Amino acid sequence: xxxxxxxxxxxxxDPAEAQIISHRLMLRSGMINQTCNGIYSWLPLGFRVxxxxxxxxxxxxxxxxxxxxxMPTVQPAKLWQESGRYDDYGKEMLRIKDRHDREMxxxxxxxxxxxxxxxQFIKSYKQLPVMFYQIHWKFRDEIRPRFGxxxxxEFLMKDGYSFDVTREAAVETYKNVxxxxxxxxxxxxxxxxxxxxxxxxxxxxxxxxxxxxxxxGESEIxxxxxxxxxxxxxxxxxxxxxxxxxxxxxxxxxxxxPVPKERLRSARGIExxxxxxxxxxxxxxxxxxxxxxxGNAFYPEMGSYGIGVSRLVAxxxxxxxxxxxxxxxxxxxxxxxxxxxxxxxxxxxxxxVESLYGTLxxxxxxxxxxxxxxxxxxxxxxxxxxxxxxxxxxxxKSIDGIFEWKERKTGKRLYFSQDELLNKLADVFPVVKIxxxxxxxxx
Amino acid sequence: xxxxxxxxxxxxxDPAEAQIISHRLMLRSGMINQTCNGIYSWLPLGFRVxxxxxxxxxxxxxxxxxxxxxMPTVQPAKLWQESGRYDDYGKEMLRIKDRHDREMxxxxxxxxxxxxxxxQFIKSYKQLPVMFYQIHWKFRDEIRPRFGxxxxxEFLMKDGYSFDVTREAAVETYKNVxxxxxxxxxxxxxxxxxxxxxxxxxxxxxxxxxxxxxxxGESEIxxxxxxxxxxxxxxxxxxxxxxxxxxxxxxxxxxxxPVPKERLRSARGIExxxxxxxxxxxxxxxxxxxxxxxGNAFYPEMGSYGIGVSRLVAxxxxxxxxxxxxxxxxxxxxxxxxxxxxxxxxxxxxxxVESLYGTLxxxxxxxxxxxxxxxxxxxxxxxxxxxxxxxxxxxxKSIDGIFEWKERKTGKRLYFSQDELLNKLADVFPVVKIxxxxxxxxx
Numbered sequence: 090x091x092x093x094x095x096x097x098x099x100x101x102x103d104p105a106e107a108q109i110i111s112h113r114l115m116l117r118s119g120m121i122n123q124t125c126n127g128i129y130s131w132l133p134l135g136f137r138v139x140x141x142x143x144x145x146x147x148x149x150x151x152x153x154x155x156x157x158x159x160m161p162t163v164q165p166a167k168l169w170q171e172s173g174r175y176d177d178y179g180k181e182m183l184r185i186k187d188r189h190d191r192e193m194x195x196x197x198x199x200x201x202x203x204x205x206x207x208x209q210f211i212k213s214y215k216q217l218p219v220m221f222y223q224i225h226w227k228f229r230d231e232i233r234p235r236f237g238x239x240x241x242x243e244f245l246m247k248d249g250y251s252f253d254v255t256r257e258a259a260v261e262t263y264k265n266v267x268x269x270x271x272x273x274x275x276x277x278x279x280x281x282x283x284x285x286x287x288x289x290x291x292x293x294x295x296x297x298x299x300x301x302x303x304x305x306g307e308s309e310i311x312x313x314x315x316x317x318x319x320x321x322x323x324x325x326x327x328x329x330x331x332x333x334x335x336x337x338x339x340x341x342x343x344x345x346x347p348v349p350k351e352r353l354r355s356a357r358g359i360e361x362x363x364x365x366x367x368x369x370x371x372x373x374x375x376x377x378x379x380x381x382x383x384g385n386a387f388y389p390e391m392g393s394y395g396i397g398v399s400r401l402v403a404x405x406x407x408x409x410x411x412x413x414x415x416x417x418x419x420x421x422x423x424x425x426x427x428x429x430x431x432x433x434x435x436x437x438x439x440x441x442v443e444s445l446y447g448t449l450x451x452x453x454x455x456x457x458x459x460x461x462x463x464x465x466x467x468x469x470x471x472x473x474x475x476x477x478x479x480x481x482x483x484x485x486k487s488i489d490g491i492f493e494w495k496e497r498k499t500g501k502r503l504y505f506s507q508d509e510l511l512n513k514l515a516d517v518f519p520v521v522k523i524x525x526x527x528x529x530x531x532x
Numbered sequence: 533x534x535x536x537x538x539x540x541x542x543x544x545x546d547p548a549e550a551q552i553i554s555h556r557l558m559l560r561s562g563m564i565n566q567t568c569n570g571i572y573s574w575l576p577l578g579f580r581v582x583x584x585x586x587x588x589x590x591x592x593x594x595x596x597x598x599x600x601x602x603m604p605t606v607q608p609a610k611l612w613q614e615s616g617r618y619d620d621y622g623k624e625m626l627r628i629k630d631r632h633d634r635e636m637x638x639x640x641x642x643x644x645x646x647x648x649x650x651x652q653f654i655k656s657y658k659q660l661p662v663m664f665y666q667i668h669w670k671f672r673d674e675i676r677p678r679f680g681x682x683x684x685x686e687f688l689m690k691d692g693y694s695f696d697v698t699r700e701a702a703v704e705t706y707k708n709v710x711x712x713x714x715x716x717x718x719x720x721x722x723x724x725x726x727x728x729x730x731x732x733x734x735x736x737x738x739x740x741x742x743x744x745x746x747x748x749g750e751s752e753i754x755x756x757x758x759x760x761x762x763x764x765x766x767x768x769x770x771x772x773x774x775x776x777x778x779x780x781x782x783x784x785x786x787x788x789x790p791v792p793k794e795r796l797r798s799a800r801g802i803e804x805x806x807x808x809x810x811x812x813x814x815x816x817x818x819x820x821x822x823x824x825x826x827g828n829a830f831y832p833e834m835g836s837y838g839i840g841v842s843r844l845v846a847x848x849x850x851x852x853x854x855x856x857x858x859x860x861x862x863x864x865x866x867x868x869x870x871x872x873x874x875x876x877x878x879x880x881x882x883x884x885v886e887s888l889y890g891t892l893x894x895x896x897x898x899x900x901x902x903x904x905x906x907x908x909x910x911x912x913x914x915x916x917x918x919x920x921x922x923x924x925x926x927x928x929k930s931i932d933g934i935f936e937w938k939e940r941k942t943g944k945r946l947y948f949s950q951d952e953l954l955n956k957l958a959d960v961f962p963v964v965k966i967x968x969x970x971x972x973x974x975x
Contacts, residue, residue, distance in 0.1 A: 096599045096662065098653040122649055124604050125636075130649055131602040139602070156539045159574040159582070161567050161686050162605060162669060163626075163638070180631040183606075185638075188623040188673045193568075195606070195628075195638075206565055206573055210541040219539065226605060226669070230631045243604050 090424070092459045096133050099471055110305055111406035112237030114415050118475050120402075127234025127242035134475065135402065137423040139245065142277060142401050143224050145420065146247050149273040153265050155220040155249055160202045162226055166192035168201035172374050183230045183242075195228035200371050200393055203250040207389075208377035214254050217379065217389060218262060222249035224398060238399045239359075245398040252389040254381070256368065259390035263295055263366045266394045268326070270299055270362055277401070278418025279408060280317075281361065284310050284335045295366040295392075298337070300358025301401075303408035309338040310358045313348050359404040366392040415476030416498050424457035425518055427477035431465040431484045442483045445492075445507065454514060473497065479517065481510065533867070535902045539576050542914055553748055554849035555680030557858050561918050563845075570677025570685035577918065578845065580866040582688065585720060585844050586667050588863065589690045592716040596708050598663040598692055603645045605669055609635035611644035614818050626673045626685075638671035643814050643836055646693040650832075651820035657697050660822065660832060661705060665692035667841060681842045682802075688841040695832040697824070699811070702833035706738055706809045709837045711769065713742055713805055720844070721861025722851060723760075724804065727753050727778045738809040738835075741780070743801025744844075746851035752781040753801045756791050802847040809835040858919030859941050867900035868961055870920035874908040874927045885926045888935075888950065897957060916940065922960065924953065 098119040106123075107113040115121045120135030131139055147157060163185065169175035183195040196202065203221055211219065224247045234242050249266065253259035267283060274281035279301050286296040300310050313333040319326075334348045346353065371377070372388035381387050397404075409416045417423065426449060430442045442458070449456045457477055459468045472480050482493040492510050494503045505513065541562040549566075550556040558564050563578030574582055590600060606628065612618035626638040639645065646664055654662065667690045677685050692709065696702035710726060717724035722744050729739040743753050756776040762769075777791045789796065814820070815831035824830050840847075852859045860866065869892060873885045885901070892899045900920055902911045915923055925936040935953050937946045948956065 094597065096653075096664075122652065124645055124648070125608040125610075128604045128606055128608075130604060130645065133599045133601060136600055136602055154537065156576045157579055158576060159579055161571045161573060163571055163671060163686055165568040165571075167568070183628065183630065185626060185628050187626065188675065202567055202573065205567065209565065210539075210562075221539075228606060232631065243606055 090457055093461050109236045111403035114406050115237055134423050138402050138421055141421040142398055145276050146273055149269045150222045153269045155222045158221050159223050160199050162196055163193050164196045164202055168205055172201050172371055181229045183228045197227055197229045199248055204371040204375045204377050214381045218253045220251040239403040247396040247398055249394040251392045256390055259366055263392050276420055278420050282312055282335055284337050297364050298360050299362030301361050301404045301408055302356045303359055304357055305407045306357030306359045308358055311336045311341045311355050314352045314354045361401050361404050362396045364394045414474035417476040417478055419478055422478045424455045424477050426456050427472045427480040428458040429468045429482045437488045441487045533900055536904050552679045554846035557849050558680055572681055577866050581845055581864055584864040585841055588719050589716055592712045593665045596712045598665045601664050602666050603642050605639055606636050607639045607645055611648055615644050615814055624672045626671045640670055640672045642691055647814040647818045647820050654822055657824045661696045663694040682846040690839040690841055692837040694835045699833055702809055706835050709807055719863055721863050725755050725778055727780050740807050741803050742805030744804050744847045744851055745799045746802055747800055748850045749800030749802045751801055754779045754784045754798045757795045757797045804844050804847050805839045807837045857917035860919040860921055862921055865921045867898045867920050869899050870915045870923040871901040872911045872925045880931045884930045
């Protein structure tokens, strides 16, 4: 993409309304724009990052056999009256009356809709286990929306719902989802720790919150240092996780903590996911019954599993930035590599860069080529602000085939020949295993 | 995908509530489920088709340099009061009050939001022309929603908005979008004809509706038979289109029609797109002004361009079905090829099919493998109902390497060796030009 043809409305100054780093950087790098309080438009750069996160989440959900669907954003109140949550939910629910004065709402979550769906189609234990998910927009009418998309009113969420025959099977499903969440966050490039959350009103419920570690995190969490080893090694097994101590601030007690001091770690976290096992709560209240092997009807065991997709964009920035701007993890960077020309008036340099640009695109790389007539200083600053992880700077030496390579994260600078440059990029962004591609990408 | 692991809740009987073919077939093939009047969930099969259409539309929009963004579904009434449309819009607009009693609405369209966005960022003629698009959910509170997703209340739309310096430039943009729409529909596998629509209140406006040709179409359109040649040859140029006569029923007059009788064609059409050039209507009313080359401020010329994405799914079915079910065009079929085993108890057949299934997946094909313990009759009926365009039937002969090949559209049946089968499929679904694939697919 040539920057002169693109739309990245960067700001030089910190916007006054933004109190936290991610909000500031998302506005400054032209990722989002506020339409009204707590409601945002996603501009091209923001949309790219959001889509990449969405894709990773979807692939990991598909891998565990969850079925992707889309439920409506506007739901009938009737379903929530059945489950008993309509009156309880309070003012965070955006209530709507349609032209016929029927009570509707903008879904803050979808347990009721998915249970209604299941009771129409799932009649036999043979159809279980089954899990559905969607990646879709939700609305929670926060009394005081703030921090940009970190606590907005309209937000993108992945929500999944599972149905099992027995409690044991449901807990297995719950563990599978937890493992897949850890893989998801690891693929995005984040360290995330599941923290046991409050048990619900019904005994025997299970619930974990997933926190992304970031110095600017909203809450303090405690965990066994062995956790870091598991995350670093990428060896994520639920058995290990479950054995390791994690606790939120309000649950942690130094006296009773089973972890020896030298292994106890604390960190700030940002909640980006939440998983629940809640048994028959919705299946029983909404009359979702299924015929069992013995011919008797039973209510399936359910769980629900959420990831805040738009929130993850902000959380990633909180965990990955410096004084110059965003530092995107490779997997979700809006562009893989940035091309910056200095002395753009020089035709020989221009030709070299245009040719390199073509070569990189042909390699399947996503390239942001800053071809604007701006000073080198502005170009460097914008590329760092936007957070492109690898940058190639082309100047007089490039006419002789020498390119400056800069890594956004470390600030490391090297000089490469074109071959070295291409090999380096092929190394950083390996071709994924699908090497043939049909009319489209669904399998 | 193995059907035993998938979720396609097909119905044997025609649902009583469905009056038109697409609605009936979408319910029967388990693509959608009604949550309440005019509001649907998209089940896995429906979601796949919807996503494929979305992808084709996005690719064609990217090709003409439109910037993909996402604007919020919930909008402040304030913006519509500025444009003057808030009171005019009537009861189709879903009006909402938030917890602070502020007037909001669920966007039926986004001219106001995009103009608000533009006035914040577009200050100079140098930033023009620019075009934005999104593919997002909208709501129109139809008084009598009907015909499934053909006339639902919550629906998926591609909406685009252009900003130009002069009327001439805006008309050029308008033509570019029209050409790209024709390419879009052609890629999906549909014949679509642009019909000149009513000029708006302001003189000099331009507007065309795009109609998909289908016997069951809601309205009659008239057109020059040369149109068919252009569409068939895939040679779509705006110049040709613009010279050819098209008219909706209410505009067509046999007396004054400039096309000789022998070249005049009539057909039933379903409206799936609408494009408008409306000049300074929103830029002037909402104060979007830009500094021109001469240093004077001016209001940009705008257009807006819509495709009904969820409606297209239904329109495609209206145009492509028979008494057995849906006949998906190759480009948006939920699966490329179906695998049906007869005599599944036979271990040798099972082994052959499992191996073929793996081979097809490795080719990058999307395969629906019916591995259920159902009769051959049920399997044939379901595969036809779902509309998988190519089907491979494996029976006793397959142990000796002979496979039956069936084309859904023509009903043609052939016997192939495995090599012939693979060559045929590689021919029908050629590998697209991207032959290497990095961490993801955005470029």
